[in-house]
Amino acid sequence: xxxxxxxxxxxxxxxxxxxxxxxxxxxxxxxxxxxxGWIRQPPGKALECLAFIFWNDEKRYSPSLxxxxxxxxxxxxxxxxxxxxNMDPVDTATYYCAHSAxxxxxxxxxxxxxxxxxxxx
Amino acid sequence: xxVLTQPPSASGTPGQRVTISCSGTSSNIGSNIVNWYQQxxxxxxxxxxxxxxxxxxxxxxxxxGSKSGTSASLAITGLRSEDEADYFCAAWDDNLxxxxxxxxxxxxxx
Numbered sequence: 648x649x650x651x652x653x654x655x656x657x658x659x660x661x662x663x664x665x666x667x668x669x670x671x672x673x674x675x676x677x678x679x680x681x682x683x684g685w686i687r688q689p690p691g692k693a694l695e696c697l698a699f700i701f702w703n704d705e706k707r708y709s710p711s712l713x714x715x716x717x718x719x720x721x722x723x724x725x726x727x728x729x730x731x732x733n734m735d736p737v738d739t740a741t742y743y744c745a746h747s748a749x750x751x752x753x754x755x756x757x758x759x760x761x762x763x764x765x766x767x768x
Numbered sequence: 769x770x771v772l773t774q775p776p777s778a779s780g781t782p783g784q785r786v787t788i789s790c791s792g793t794s795s796n797i798g799s800n801i802v803n804w805y806q807q808x809x810x811x812x813x814x815x816x817x818x819x820x821x822x823x824x825x826x827x828x829x830x831x832x833g834s835k836s837g838t839s840a841s842l843a844i845t846g847l848r849s850e851d852e853a854d855y856f857c858a859a860w861d862d863n864l865x866x867x868x869x870x871x872x873x874x875x876x877x878x
Contacts, residue, residue, distance in 0.1 A: 684867070686813075693770055694805070694813065694856055696867040710864050743812055752819035753860070753867075754803035758812040 649673035651683075651744050651759040658765050659734050665764060669727040669744030673757075676702050676722045680749040683727045685718065687740040688761075695740075698729055699747070736766045771796060772857055772870035779876040780847045788873045790840040790857030796868060800860040802840040804833055807854040807872075816855070817842065844875075852877045 655667035667685070674681060684699040698718040699707040708716050717730040727744060741763045745755035773791040780786040792798065804817035815824050817833035820840065832843045840859075844851055857870040 693871045694858075694869040696858075696869065699867065707866060709866055751815070751824065752801045752803060752822070754815045754818035754824075754858070755805075755813070756815045756818070756824055758814070761812055 649746055649757040651746060651757060653742060653744050653759045653762040655742075655762060655764070657763060658767065660768050661735055661766060663734050665729075665731045665734050665738075667729045667731075667742055667744075667762065667764075669729070669759060671725050671727070671744075671746065674746060676700075676720050676725070676727070678702055682747045682753070683720070684745050684747055684755060685727075685729045686743045686745060686755065687738075688743070689737075689740040692740075697731075697742075700727060734766045738764070739766045740764060770871035771861060771864070771868040772859060774855075774857060774870040774873045776871070777874045777876065779878055780844075781878045782847055782849065784847045785843060785845045786847055786875065787844075788842045788855050788857075788875070790842070790870050792838050792840075792859060794838060795863040796838075796859045796861040797835065797840055798838040799862060802833065802835050803858045804831075804840075804842045805856045805858065806851075807856065809853070813856065847877055849877045851875060 651671040682701040685697040715732045741761040743761045746757040801819045805813040806816045807813040820835040821833045861868045
């Protein structure tokens with residue numbers, strides 16, 4: 648059974664750096680064709696894919712946020728970490744991590760519960 | 769402003785058939801596969817359709833997807849009250865080199 652869970656601060660101040668950790672079980676990021684993505688959703692708004700990391704350490708970033716994002720994986724701990732610098736109130740959102748695979752058209756088939764991050768002084 | 773365009777709302781009565789459209793361009797839907805997600809209130813999204821028209825296990829065949837040119841559609845037949853949710857389409861965009869989502873469609877079951 649695949650599960651994912653996001654962890655990190657729920658409140659950050661403007662200009663601070665946000666570090667979120669996705670801890671997963673039920674699959675390995677060593678397996679070919681597998682990946683994990685970070686997706687966020689501001690309150691009442693649409694989904695936005697922030698970053699994606701593949702089993703082979705290939706990475707993809709949202710073009711509009713690329714300069715502020717870093718995604719890494721630790722396969723021994725079954726974790727994926729997202730770092731977002733220079734946080735702003737507009738970054739207030741629920742942040743999700745999700746499992747993906749080429750076998751399902753790189754759709755996100757398992758999601759974490761999400762973590763609401765508020766950016767405020 | 770989302771890269772993929774969806775109608776903000778849709779509605780239907782129980783038992784009806786409803787379709788939700790997703791419009792894109794040659795750099796996304798026109799050249800890549802489309803996935804659809806359902807998001808119930810206060811819940812994480814759920815993968816409904818992958819690779820244009822495939823259903824993950826456990827998704828009832830009341831849900832179907834299709835793609836033609838630079839547009840895709842999600843159809844729901846035998847509408848039920850529990851289908852009331854937000855629906856999002858997604859695709860890879862070759863120009864942006866990123867995965868993009870539609871703005872979402874809020875489905876109301878009257």
